[in-house]
Amino acid sequence: MKSLLYASASALAPGDEQAEVERIVSTARARNADLGVTGTLVFTRTRFAQILEGADGVVDALMARIARDPRHEQVTVVDAIPIDRRMFDDWTLSYSGGSRYVDKHIAPLLDGGGSGGGDARQLRRLMQALADAS
Numbered sequence: 001m002k003s004l005l006y007a008s009a010s011a012l013a014p015g016d017e018q019a020e021v022e023r024i025v026s027t028a029r030a031r032n033a034d035l036g037v038t039g040t041l042v043f044t045r046t047r048f049a050q051i052l053e054g055a056d057g058v059v060d061a062l063m064a065r066i067a068r069d070p071r072h073e074q075v076t077v078v079d080a081i082p083i084d085r086r087m088f089d090d091w092t093l094s095y096s097g098g099s100r101y102v103d104k105h106i107a108p109l110l111d112g113g114g115s116g117g118g119d120a121r122q123l124r125r126l127m128q129a130l131a132d133a134s
């Protein structure tokens with residue numbers, strides 16, 4: 001199994017974001033359960049970060065499909081690590097709303113272009129904490 005973390009910039013129309021994110025989440029919840037994919041999604045109004053965990057090939061195929069989705073852009077795989085146990089029990093939306101604090105952890109991973117401006121481990125810890133709290 002692997003755990004993949006990606007970040008992206010939202011392309012959702014302002015004003016309609018919340019309803020669209022709910023649509024994304026209900027698709028993802030049903031699909032990911034079928035695929036045996038667990039993980040979590042964070043949405044900050046301007047950016048997304050998502051962790052997907054599951055069998056390597058399943059996660060790769062799902063990631064390829066998500067990357068083609070026009071509802072976001074600059075889709076950037078931050079890291080992908082081999083795991084032998086899951087950190088998430090199911091698939092959850094762990095945060096949805098405006099938050100400069102959360103966004104500050106995502107932005108440098110997207111815009112930093114690998115310059116070391118972002119800390120993937122810190123973002124993973126934050127996403128885990130948000131999922132635990134939700």
Ligand SMILES: Cc1cc2nc3c(=O)[nH]c(=O)nc-3n(C[C@H](O)[C@H](O)[C@H](O)COP(=O)(O)O)c2cc1C
Nearest residue numbers: 024027028029031032048050065066067069071072
């Ligand atoms: C930020 C974001 C996260 C998404 N996460 C998932 C996901 O975890 N699982 C999933 O099946 N689809 C997810 N989707 C939706 C997929 O991109 C795609 O629309 C959906 O799987 C339906 O694919 P299809 O139209 O090829 O059948 C996500 C979309 C976005 C924009």
